[in-house]
Amino acid sequence: MDSLLYGTGLAAVAVNALTGVLDAGRKRMDLVGVTMVGCATALGGGTVRDLLLGRPVFWISDQAYLVVALATTLVVFFAVRGLRLPPRLFLVPDAVGLALFTAIGTQVALDWQAPWLVASLLGVITGVVGGVLRDMLCNEVPLIFVRGELYASAAWLGALVLVGLQALGASAVAAAWSGMAATLAARLLAMAYRITLPTYTERK
Amino acid sequence: MDSLLYGTGLAAVAVNALTGVLDAGRKRMDLVGVTMVGCATALGGGTVRDLLLGRPVFWISDQAYLVVALATTLVVFFAVRGLRLPPRLFLVPDAVGLALFTAIGTQVALDWQAPWLVASLLGVITGVVGGVLRDMLCNEVPLIFVRGELYASAAWLGALVLVGLQALGASAVAAAWSGMAATLAARLLAMAYRITLPTYTERK
């Protein structure tokens, strides 16, 4: 389980750094700006989770995460700059990163003895904070708040699947894969069919 | 004193969640966006206080705060959506939440052996950070920075009253109530009479 978490964590960091670079690039940032947004997107969610739990921050004591985030940022920056990319291209890796980080964050919080509701919320935080930071650094309303499509709710669904299956006696690995699949499926279906949640609208 | 702090804390969480929902609703967010803004407004100030003090974060180990914040958000969301509310309606609960959180935050910091000036500032942070997060997530200049009416200064006044009365030998309970009353009175009077502080203006 630990090595699964570790490998998944490195993959999630790379995927999220990729989305940060693609998004930051559209703001015509320079190399350092893109690097910082890429790293904030990749490392932000897990950092907030660790601070809230009072755990040591995951990328401080182990340089591997930071190296992966920096390397991904640099490779993507030089590979795609000059290319004209469809603006919605980054939504699929973004959904993969959301699924991976949410499952990891929930599992880490459970391992740290957080109560189940708090653990599921910390999973959502791990999944979405990177993207929120990305959008705030670019001075946009975070997309998850206005988009109307399932996003944080897809993450929460996956976190609750993971927590629920473990409570029912499933193995940690099976619960983690099921949670990831639930988040990813909900997010992709919501994008494909534009599934939305009720919106707060005032009567005209 | 501890049970007073606990009950006041739960009430302050509910009141702040209410203001978050009312404010976020005007941005036409969906249910999850409103929930996240409501929880950030309700839990943000105390979270920053606990991180700065190196204390365990208050809502991580005790699920009650999170349950109250979520329940308030859901009830308010479904109760008021579709209603057309006066935009300044939420300013009175906002003032109550400011007074409660500031007194709690100052007391918690004093209990944690922070020096008095730091404790009063941590009280202000506990009181105002929720609203600042709310405004930043909605991509507005935080109102406390532009409004000109007393806001953080009303909080600071209450924090200094609490610290001062305790230094003079008052009981913790009396000092807490006096601090809350001072913040609330200063904020309500400032709104009613548009009392403002000097503004930094450049000569034309």
Next chain:
Amino acid sequence: MDSLLYGTGLAAVAVNALTGVLDAGRKRMDLVGVTMVGCATALGGGTVRDLLLGRPVFWISDQAYLVVALATTLVVFFAVRGLRLPPRLFLVPDAVGLALFTAIGTQVALDWQAPWLVASLLGVITGVVGGVLRDMLCNEVPLIFVRGELYASAAWLGALVLVGLQALGASAVAAAWSGMAATLAARLLAMAYRITLPTYTERK
């Protein structure tokens, strides 16, 4: 070395508070808004560094930093309000604050046993986060992300000089001064000659 770090830290806090006041003043904030932006600019970078490292936050247990930040803010507020200042005036103290905080942050992280790459990044974070907070509180895209001139990269250069010289056996004091000089020189030369990094641009 410790007293050098302490004195430099107090000077950096004062310089950064100055830039915060000058910048916030242009937004016509009132006294409290200016004070909060000044303190956030002065204390934000070191606070994030300490939270990430799991260290006690530097200004919580020692009131001197907070007193210096508040006093600088008040003096500058009343000294310069009403004056018409050239908008780029604050760029030189900003460069000095960047150089001081980056060197301090890198050294503190090394003392706390952070790996070298992480330590250099924590130095950059200590140097730039204050200014990023300042810009986010004023609802601007943080200048370091759009400006194109060397900024975070100047800080990183200084941090790597400090780390590298210490690895080569230089004394901590000599490495710190060299790192500060490298950051300051790179930043001032970049401003004078408009040196920029490659920008991410999509082909038309």
